[in-house]
Amino acid sequence: MQLLLFNAFNGLIQGVFYALMALGLALILSLNSVINMAHGGFLVIGAYLAYTLSPYLGFWGALIVGPLLAGVIGLVVERGLIRPIYKRSDPLYSLLLTFGLALIIEDLTRTIWGAQGLPLEVPDIINSPVSETYFFITGYRLFVIGITAAASIGLYLLLRYTLLGIRIRAGTRDLETTAALGVNIYKLRALNFGFGCLFAGLAGVLAAGVLGLTPPMGNSLIMPSFVAIIIGGVGSLFGAVLGGLLIGLAAGIVTTYYPAASEAVIYLMMLIVLAVRPRGLLGEEGLFE
């Protein structure tokens, strides 16, 4: 029982990272129509910048500034590289472009920070176990859950109640009409891409506190995050979060009984969902409806 709880909780934390990644990916997919293969790269950028900045800003400062910088870099990348290919309707272009970008970011990270793993120091107050029996429930892991919940709610409020959010939702549905009504869709898409990358950066900093930093740290998260979107339903941000948590939890639970299948179970779930409900769990509706 203890082992099951241990693995389930580990899986849940993993699921939280999937959810954060999937949220950013889904935002970018729905408004920018880009399958962002470089999303793991933005996770790495957020994590390593937080690592470099934490001696100066402390953990808390780095937790905020790292993701923000990942978002700003995302914005610049969108302006410089992604924007010129929007007019090509074939998704292959953006797929190849962001795939290349992912490789470049990984190699740059290796060049700047080295290939060996690095630790991200987490303050003691949030790093001690909450109880002795459940030693795996550290304060930090609860903190990760709390921050992710706060960030998701923040995004929800932004999309629901701000003018920017209303226009992002409108653009997701009908970009052309949104533009004809006077909305600068170039700015809108750049901001949206930046938001998506900010979420990747946040996942990176939080994950670094648990797993440490390595240049390919984003790679193991990106495929399950795509699976999370497919299970949750393309077009639904809430579905992306749900999908992420579900597959993390499932992988954790399966680890207890049959560790070798812990990765395969994610893809098995995707196949089952696709067979039973091709549009995903919440796929019929759009952004938080």
Added chain:
Amino acid sequence: MTAILRAADIHTFYGKSHILHGVSIEVNEGEIVTLLGRNGAGKTTTMRSLTGLTPPRQGTIEIFGKNTTHWPAHRIAGLGVGYVPEGRKIFGSLTVLENLKVPPARPGAWTLDRVLALFPRLAERRSQLGRQLSGGEQEMLAIARPLLLNPRLMLLDEPSQGLAPLIVREVMAVVRRMREDGLSVLLIEQNAPLSLSIADRAYVLDDGRVVYDGRAADLAKDSDLVNKLAGAGSKAVRQSA
């Protein structure tokens, strides 16, 4: 009279298909101009060229004295060009109020309150999703939305399409009201007699070319000509004649 919109010899394509073959039209300050023509004549394509959604490959478009030929759509709208697209294009998953908040409000007489006062049905249903509205309500919303840009020029693509006669009359009353407010209007219609009755001037398009250009009243008198030129719209002429 000064032309606030002038399209000169525009050629517009969808991919390789050449749709507009040198269309020239003008709208003067304070005018209602109607654009007629049978199905597939190129009316919508003309409007998409003017709004920047499908920019022409040849020719020039001037709006309010600026050469907007290759401007992106949002910049053209920002000049004060309101667009009511064919098929209304309401954001179905947004509420009525949210639909009205999509256009960045430009300062002017039209405020959210005033727009809601003009369309009481929309005010009543402000929290409903766009897709829950009736066709008539959606059309009202499609017209109300660009008003928040405080446009000086309105482009309407078949606002009466698929609506009951009573609602059509209401839509036309709103169009007249716009002109009284000093707006210039370019109106696409299948229903030729209806739009000729409120327009000052008319253009008829056929196969991507302007085949008639003159006073709306003159065209309205000559139902045979309407018949010949405007195709589908002429059925209504025969019925009413």
